[in-house]
Amino acid sequence: MTQPAAATLATRGAGPSLFKLVSHLPENRRWRRPADALMVLSRQLTGITPEQNHNTDLAIGTLRFSLFRMHQARITQIASLCRSVTIYGEADVEPPTIPNVQFVPVARGAALAQEWFVLVDSPIFWGALIANVVAEPGGAAGRRLTFDGVLTTDERVVSRAGLLLSLTRGSPAPMVASRDRAAQASHWAQIAFEMANHPERDRHDLLGCLNELPDLQMLLRDRELPQDRLCGDVVEALLLHYEALGSMLYHYEGGQLHAVAASSNMAMAPAAPQSAAFQVVQQGTMVLRQLAPGDADQVLMPEAQSVVAVPVMLGGGLWGVLLAGQSDPDPASSPTADGAVGLATLLARILEQRGVVAAKPANGAAAFPSMGDALADAFGAAAGFPSPTASAPPLPPGFAAPPAPPSAFPPPPPGFAAPPAPPSAFPPPPSFAAPPPPPPALNPAPGAQAAAGGFSLPGWMRPAAVAPAANGATAASPPAPSDGQTYSWPALRARMMSALVNYDQQTAEQIWRETCALYTPELICTELLAPLQIDVGDAWHRGEVSVASEHFTSRFVQTKLLNLLNASSSTTGGPMAVVGCTQGELHEIGAIMLSLFLRWSGFQVVYLGQSVPNSTIEEMIEHLRPQIVALSASTINAANSMAEVGKMIEAMSEPHPIFLCGGIAFQQRPSLRTLIPTGTFPTGDLRSIVNQITKLVHERWG
Structure with a gap:
């Protein structure tokens, strides 16, 4: 052997x-x-x-x-x-x-x-x-x-x-088109629990392998930790590891929520009837809520801009609620929400192991139905939007590059494979209305429990078929928008275009928040922002919108893309790509989008912006030693300038970077490609482009 x-x-x-x-x-x-x-x-x-x-x-x-x-x-x-x-x-x-x-x-x-x-x-x-x-x-x-x-x-x-x-x-x-970070946190909490209770735990120091999850290690190191200390460690872990501005753990008993632990920067206080914690009791699912002045939770945590409240469930019953304050006004974009889900899941498993039993729901309290995609559903319900799992259009089978735009607008790059969801950069949601009435109880979905040896999500997170209600009537499904099309891509594009060509920034921002609550950033780029540029460009050529409206729209799209880029982070140790617009090129939307998809696909990305002087390219390459240099050109003059860069890179000592050339100039005039014989002009849909670039990097550098 x-x-x-x-x-x-x-x-x-x-x-x-x-x-x-x-x-x-x-x-x-x-x-x-x-x-x-x-x-x-x-x-x-x-x-x-x-x-x-x-x-x-x-x-x-x-x-x-x-x-x-x-x-x-x-x-x-x-x-x-x-x-x-x-x-x-x-x-x-x-x-x-x-x-x-x-x-x-x-x-x-x-x-x-x-x-x-x-x-x-x-x-x-x-x-x-x-x-x-x-x-x-x-x-x-x-x-x-x-x-x-x-x-x-x-x-x-x-x-x-x-x-x-x-x-x-x-x-x-x-490819994975979308990700549920709440379910991810819950699963890893259950893995940590199983490792802590494995017979080989001590001999192999299994908990030592979880050093990426110090909050879970914190709860599992001492098996004999008293319950009050355990609860205290839960709220403190949110403060230490997940940027919480404060956290409180409530025990649900007799129809009331009693505080049992508070983080070191807070005093214990009962839950107000208007708090997100009581909303969990009413709705039977996690609650994500933006705070307004005078909100009960804002009084409790004055520095918090939003809160997350997560149910702690034992055997299908509600034992308590974990509440945490967040600095981000967008309640779904903070790591605190994910941490709260993981800690609540782990606390529930530990309490169950110790024989703790949850109280039965009081009158008027929800029975914790299965709620599907936890983060998305909770955020959508709070904001008054339909659940993505219920009413959003299905994800397309891949992210094809949008059609070539008119010459007034440089196109986004040919696409890149749908990467893992990047860190959220979404703006805050609109104001929240009063919580809806409690939903009817649902029975667990058939097969919701894992197969032998597997784990299952808490009941409030698992997808489930709607079961008959106790009175024989069918339980209600999440409400759909009244016109049935409000959140389809054509409807969103039409609404956004109408707002922007009329300089209505407030309405455009509202539509942006709604879109961000329903869809991933990759889809928003390929299905909203890029087609929007094309639609407005076509309307400008037809004389239907003014130059000022076109500029206003371009600035809006560019700002949103830059926000996403600035909120994302490069993978340390990944291949390096330097992206920008060639000398004399001012249209940078395509280059920004290229930077986003490269970064989301695991590249270290350095974005240089508009009109990068040729005289700086060689020094930049010598300093950074990137594997990829990617430049964009939309005019003949810019393409000629890019050709000079190609000659410069070819003359450098090996190993010199792969030179990617893009932009509408080469799409409208393919003959311009002969100016850069050493350049690479990737084509195809998003997945094939990412595979092409990854393969090129692998073949040259291993």
Whole structure:
């Protein structure tokens, strides 16, 4: 049986490597464990998949196919429940035939043949276990291997790892169109709970592998922690790790909410009837709410701009509510909401383990129905918008590049694959009306519980079929907009265009907030902002709108794109791309959008803006050493200027960057491409473009 090398990946192994994606992490984020510990961690990750309803993509690296036997029983059990299952390893034996499981051989001595990994990606859970062989002190037995590894929840790492593996197997990377961060937080809390109660917890220091989740570690280190101390640690964890401006934990009993713990910067106080905590009792789901002067929760936490209130459920009953204040006026954009969901889930599991029982709902209190996409539904209900899961149009199967605009407007770049959802940059929602009456109780959805060995979401987060109400009537579905089309893309574009060409900034901002509450930033870019530019440009050419209206619209679109770009963050250690407009080029909307999609796809992006002088390009490349330089041109003069940059880059010493050339000039006049023989002009839809660029970077730099 072929043995993997004992050296680390830094010195041995060629080809794509997942461990390189996390090698930049500090020492306190990494750990060293034997193969037995990795088996436990692998089972925890794959234990999530049975409830994913065919939306999970699972990739496993087993070093070599003969070691797949350690995973085989589990993978055989869950393969039919996944969208795809792919196994990577050295082909030292003939792999078994399992429906819906693809085996991808890797070369002996390749980097992937020295890595143990489990990559799980779905709309409601994503994560990666990535480890590299460092020693084989006991010889040949697979379980005697020792690994340096990382357990990560970072969606950017998961996305980039999926792209690298797609290159290895020669097929497009599966894409996740939208993500539920609340469900993600809940799942990781349950994984942490299972690891803390595993028989091998102490021998392998399993909790030490969760160093990316210090808030959960904080609650799980001491199994004998008294309940009052446990509750105190929950509220303090929100303060320490999730930027909460204050937090309070209430216990629900006798129809009242009694404060049992408050963060160190607050005094304990009862919940006011108008508070978000009581709204949880009334509605049976998480509440996200922007605060106004005089709001009961604003009085409790004067510095807070918004609050999140999360139910703590035990056995389907309400035990209490976790309330936290946030500095961001947009209640859905703060990390506090995700942290509160994870901590509330973990607290519920610990209390259940200790035999604590929740009180039955009082009259007028909701019975905590299944509510679907937790963050989106809670935000949509609070703002008076329809639930995305109920009334938003279905996501398109990919993000095709929009049609070429008229010459007055440079187009967005040809597209990039739908990346993981970036950090929210959404503005605050509109004012909130009084909470709606409690919804009727719903029975749990059939099959809502996970399959054997899996986890399930709390009842208020799980999707469920509407069940008959107690009186025989059918429970009401979430309300749809009165005209049935208010939130479709054509309707949103028409409303936005009408507002902008009439210089109605207030209405445009209102439509923007509504759109942000329903759709992901990628979809907003490709389905609203880019087509809006085209529609206004066409109207200008027809003489239907003025030059001033066109400029007002362009400035609005540009501002929103820059807001998204400034709110996003580059992946440390990812390939570097420098993006801008070539000398003399002032139209930058296409370049900004290119920067966004590159950054969301895992690149480090340096955006240079309009009219980058040719004289600065060479010095910039020498200083940054980027893998990609991408410039945009919409006129013949700008294309000629870009040609000078191409000659400059070609004359530089190797390795010089890949030169990407884009803009309407090359679309309207393809002959201009001959001016830059060393330039790359990517084409196709978003997914193919991202795969092309990733492949180019991989082929040149590995």
